[in-house]
Amino acid sequence: MKGCLIFLAIVIAGAIFCVWIPFILLPDNGIAMALPVISVPGEKLCEDCFGTGITITNTIIGTLLADMVVLLFAFGATRHLKEVPGRLQGLFEVLTDALYGLAKSTAGPNARKIFPLMATIFIFVLAANWLELIPGVDSVGIMHCAEEGFSGYPADGAFLKVTEPLDAGEKATEADYEACHAKEEGVEHEEVEPEAGVGEADVNDNLHVVTPFVRAAATDLNLTLGLALIAVLAVQFFGIRTLGISYFTKFINTPALENAGKRPMGLMDFVVGFLEIISELSRILSFGFRLFGNIFAGQVLLFVIPFLAGALLPMFVYGFELFVGVIQAFVFGMLLLVFASMAMQGHGHDDSHETHE
Amino acid sequence: MQVTGDQFIDALKTIGAGLAMIGVIGPGIGIGLIVQGALTAIGRNPDASGQIITNMILGIAFAEAVAIYALVVSLIILFVL
Numbered sequence: 465m466k467g468c469l470i471f472l473a474i475v476i477a478g479a480i481f482c483v484w485i486p487f488i489l490l491p492d493n494g495i496a497m498a499l500p501v502i503s504v505p506g507e508k509l510c511e512d513c514f515g516t517g518i519t520i521t522n523t524i525i526g527t528l529l530a531d532m533v534v535l536l537f538a539f540g541a542t543r544h545l546k547e548v549p550g551r552l553q554g555l556f557e558v559l560t561d562a563l564y565g566l567a568k569s570t571a572g573p574n575a576r577k578i579f580p581l582m583a584t585i586f587i588f589v590l591a592a593n594w595l596e597l598i599p600g601v602d603s604v605g606i607m608h609c610a611e612e613g614f615s616g617y618p619a620d621g622a623f624l625k626v627t628e629p630l631d632a633g634e635k636a637t638e639a640d641y642e643a644c645h646a647k648e649e650g651v652e653h654e655e656v657e658p659e660a661g662v663g664e665a666d667v668n669d670n671l672h673v674v675t676p677f678v679r680a681a682a683t684d685l686n687l688t689l690g691l692a693l694i695a696v697l698a699v700q701f702f703g704i705r706t707l708g709i710s711y712f713t714k715f716i717n718t719p720a721l722e723n724a725g726k727r728p729m730g731l732m733d734f735v736v737g738f739l740e741i742i743s744e745l746s747r748i749l750s751f752g753f754r755l756f757g758n759i760f761a762g763q764v765l766l767f768v769i770p771f772l773a774g775a776l777l778p779m780f781v782y783g784f785e786l787f788v789g790v791i792q793a794f795v796f797g798m799l800l801l802v803f804a805s806m807a808m809q810g811h812g813h814d815d816s817h818e819t820h821e
Numbered sequence: 822m823q824v825t826g827d828q829f830i831d832a833l834k835t836i837g838a839g840l841a842m843i844g845v846i847g848p849g850i851g852i853g854l855i856v857q858g859a860l861t862a863i864g865r866n867p868d869a870s871g872q873i874i875t876n877m878i879l880g881i882a883f884a885e886a887v888a889i890y891a892l893v894v895s896l897i898i899l900f901v902l
């Protein structure tokens with residue numbers, strides 16, 4: 465009986481939030497959902513900020529926020545260390561314990577060397593991914609004229625004026641952008657030649673888009689490829705530090721050449737060594753694009769599903785994004801751990817890992 | 822109805838974005854095989870399920886990355902090109 469009531473409540477809530485509010489109530493009052501701008505590169509907020517020549521994109525602000533969160537968490541948890549930990553220190557201890565146990569079970573005696581880098585990358589990517597879910601991120605921003613290729617909406621004071629639900633806006637052309645700029649700045653811009661087939665009357669000078677102030681850090685390919693480069697270079701560094709120069713026999717397999725007299729099939733190992741180089745380089749791309757693709761696709765989902773389906777359905781997308789954020793951070797850290805421990809063990813030795821009790 | 826050149830190119834882009842997503846068939850089957858192996862292993866040795874599940878998540882992330890490549894190509898075709 466109670467289950468039936470709960471089910472009824474869910475159906476009614478779904479009907480109110482997913483059908484009535486976004487498609488009937490709000491558009492009647494002139495407020496409907498606008499589709500945010502989806503652009504792969506980070507959007508510039510200001511070029512030549514404060515005269516220093518630095519360009520700040522919204523993903524840089526997202527990265528800085530994630531940095532601050534990680535640093536605040538680290539400082540807050542490790543000042544005044546107590547024997548019986550308080551809550552923040554307790555959380556920090558649980559996290560460190562779990563990650564270090566993982567490192568020990570995978571890397572064995574080398575865990576102490578890899579653990580700092582792996583745990584830092586894990587916590588930073590986790591913070592960067594979860595920051596995307598705070599309301600205000602990816603939605604509050606600067607309104608400006610739509611450039612070519614973006615779909616804009618007419619402006620209404622400080623907000624975008626969207627009256628129809630499921631209205632994807634109008635695609636702006638170069639001429640629209642120039643006309644909108646001319647209207648804003650009040651100066652005479654030189655007339656851009658409209659494309660053939662578009663008359664003077666088709667130029668719309670009131671198309672605006674909103675550029676968010678903060679965007680999830682991992683949606684910028686710069687960050688993910690940078691982290692991937694750091695990870696792959698760190699793996700090489702750990703390998704060289706542990707094995708010395710003989711680490712490079714993984715790539716140029718001279719022992720196989722030496723033993724060619726006794727084991728002619730060992731020449732195959734020499735060729736495989738060159739394939740290892742390609743495999744290392746492809747790891748950079750794989751690290752970078754895995755993180756970028758997951759978080760960028762999640763951001764696009766978070767933009768499009770509320771546009772299409774109102775306010776209750778996106779809750780499930782939020783839950784999924786929470787999960788994906790943790791998994792991607794975990795996978796990045798684990799892959800770094802596994803590759804570094806393989807590099808430190810050397811090529812061809814399969815030492816036994818510590819058994820996991 | 823007259824179709825301008827621009828509209829034709831937009832339509833082709835949309836078709837291209839749809840075709841790019843055919844690539845997710847492979848990772849879908851792959852993830853199913855990974856989970857099949859993991860479930861079989863847990864069935865044989867339930868005590869090791871912690872380690873098995875950790876490695877399964879790792880394997881799924883690898884397989885899913887390929888699906889994400891296809892999605893990224895599709896999104897780039899739709900929104901950037």
